[in-house]
Amino acid sequence: CIDIAKLPKETGCFTYDPGFTATAACKSAITYIDGDAGVLLYRGYPIEQLAKNSSFLEVAYLLMHGELPSKTEFEAFDHEVTHHTMMHEAFRTFLYGFRHDAHPMAMMVGMLGSMASFYHGSLDLEDAEQRRLAAIRLIAKVPTIAAACYRYSIGWPIRYPKNNLEYTTRFLHMMKEVPSEPLELSPTAAKALDLLFILHADHEQNASTSTVRLVGSTGANPYACVAAGVAALWGPAHGGANEAVLKMLSEIGRPENVGSAVAKAKDKESGFRLMGFGHRVYKNFDPRAKIIREMTFKVLDELGVNDPLLDVAVKLEEAALKDDYFVQRKLYPNVDFYSGIIYKALGIPTEMFTVMFAIARTAGWVSHWLEQQTDPEAKIGRPRQIYTGYAERDYVDLAKR
């Protein structure tokens, strides 16, 4: 047990809060969440309005700068992002060092970490313009890197970014085009992906953003900070849930198996949870899930896709929302529950789902990193602990142990 008298005077209050359920580690003006009311605002704008009217790149500008851009500001931002989409050619050598069957998120962590080696020498963190440029480079290059990781994993040649396309379409073009086939990208697919990117762009102090801030608090290179964020996102309790949802739905297989899946999720001994259900902050509904649910039906209809997994998902949601276990614990579908079905309909392979999330969340990560760099109250992140080990004891020679 901690001896309060021994804590430094300025500590004030010492809390034990595993998982940081009730501890704010920073002040931020970027994103507001009211978990009880199901409200999500980016810089004050409701997510529903942004989803309906905006584009991902405009949202990225908003998160970074705090205001929606004028037409001229947006054109300049778009131009700058477009200008930075290319990867350094030496990235190929680095990429080709991975096992071809590595998970794309493993490659993403490595590739983004390696950006620190490409852009370290010239980076002065005291210079606001260089910090801004680092953020732009990340937003611009992450889709290029993501597409390259995927193409490498399936043995296709890497495609350069086609800079006459807009952000999301450019990514789809890099990732999906078969070398010998002409480009045919459905506007529905590009719009759906753009919308998913908007909904995933930021979510205040989630595990990956807090990781970016924790690493950033040490003055580390911003590319290394974002690589750490990608690593945190990968886990199935966070961004990896979208991949896990699709695997779970495939395993359930048919609507008639939903009952046993719900029963298994309620059984603590099983170690099984309904993936895409529950949220640390939303205890009523996740507003992003509501938008994505509606969009799933629309997109599948427009693309003419009939996915039996959608029936399984709908039945599973119905069954859980009627079940006391889920109702009492306020467990509702989260942003990841339906997103995988849309990704699948767009022809995006399951192991790329969390990479999609990473592309979108890069906008949030860099905005938080930028905000932190000018926060006069920012300190190195250094959580405390409750020590549960031995009291002081004497070393025993090896011969006597």
Ligand code: ACO
């Ligand atoms: N299925 C079954 N039971 C669940 C689930 C679930 N998906 N989620 C939580 N519970 C139960 C827990 O067992 C616990 O029960 P208890 O009170 O009887 O012990 C109670 O609900 C509270 O759960 P916690 O784990 O304490 O809640 P926490 O806020 O720490 O976790 C989390 C939130 C990680 C999202 C959790 O709900 C979960 O694991 N969900 C599945 C994974 C997932 O979908 N993650 C994506 C989150 S959204 C995002 O990151 C983009």
